[in-house]
Each structure stands twice: as structure tokens, then as C-alpha cells.
Amino acid sequence: MQRTLVLCKPDAIHRRLVGAIVQRLENKGLRLVAAKLLHANRALAERHYAVHRGKPFYESLLNFITSGPTLAMVWEGREAVQVVRALLGPTDGVKAPPGTIRGDFSLSVQNNLVHASDSPETAEQEIALWFAPEELVAWEPCDERWTGATAG
Ligand code: IDP
Ligand code: MG
Numbered sequence: 001m002q003r004t005l006v007l008c009k010p011d012a013i014h015r016r017l018v019g020a021i022v023q024r025l026e027n028k029g030l031r032l033v034a035a036k037l038l039h040a041n042r043a044l045a046e047r048h049y050a051v052h053r054g055k056p057f058y059e060s061l062l063n064f065i066t067s068g069p070t071l072a073m074v075w076e077g078r079e080a081v082q083v084v085r086a087l088l089g090p091t092d093g094v095k096a097p098p099g100t101i102r103g104d105f106s107l108s109v110q111n112n113l114v115h116a117s118d119s120p121e122t123a124e125q126e127i128a129l130w131f132a133p134e135e136l137v138a139w140e141p142c143d144e145r146w147t148g149a150t151a152g
Pocket of ligand 2: 118
């Protein structure tokens, strides 16, 4: 079972889209194992987006992500990293196809509502950055034998 970090960025909170976003992850069969609302400071934002340091959009991105509340979550499920990335769609809301979260709710490159880890290795690092180990809740959904089955 794989885990991935998902952030509802400040635009998602301001636009009251948290429910719609969480609904899609739940509908897919993923399970929520951690969640907290916080206002990210510059240090956290710099560490989270370290890979983008030096890019033209870096400062604007940090200003955006530190501009308001973020809902940080960890979701778990079979191949959760690639499953959540697919549910989000491509970075640019204009290019994201209808049916994806970004495709349905965003027209922006920067303000694209949600972050999700892009590999299992990144997921591990990002989860450790946003959560303490004791904040993760291990549990098994009552319908796991239906939603989590790998056979067939
Ligand atoms: P991702 O969120 O789809 O993984 P990344 O390329 O990792 O996309 O970029 C991180 C975030 O930086 C994006 O989600 C978006 O908010 C912002 N971003 C990426 N590229 C641009 C750009 O060209 N202009 C403005 N913001 C950008
Ligand atoms: Mg990325």
C-alpha cells in the first residue's frame, strides 16, 4: 500500500473547493491517513519547493503557497502516487483535461489548487516534511476487500 502527500493550496481553500477535491479522492477508493490545516511559512515552502529554486516562477510560487491556509493530507491506496497525479491532471489548468481536478476547476498554471507527490521517493520525503510520524493514522476501511482487491 502506497502513501502520497496531497495539499489543497490556498486557492482551493479560498474557493471552497476542499469538499469537491476530497470527494474525488474518496470516490476513487483512497483512504485518508492524515490531515491538518496550516498556514505554511517561508521556510516550509522553500523546503517543499526546493526543486524549483532558481526558476522564473519560484518567488511567485512561494508567495502564493504562503499567502493563506493550506490543507495538508496524506492519502493511501494501491499505487496512490500515480493515481492521485492522474486525478489532478497536468500542471496547467488550461491543458488539464475535463474530468481531472485541475481540468474541471483551474484556468491557471500557478493557481492549480492541489499539490501531489510525483514519485514514491518524493512522497516519503514530503510526508516527513509536513507531518510527524505520530500524525499518521493507520486504519483499514470496512470495504477494503472490495476497493483494494488486486486480483481479477
Ligand atoms: P506539479 O504541481 O504539477 O507537480 P511542478 O512543475 O512541480 O508542477 O510545479 C510546482 C508548482 O509550481 C505548480 O503546481 C504550480 O503551482 C507552479 N508552477 C509550475 N510551473 C509554473 C509556471 O510556469 N508558471 C507559474 N507557476 C508554475
Ligand atoms: Mg511537482
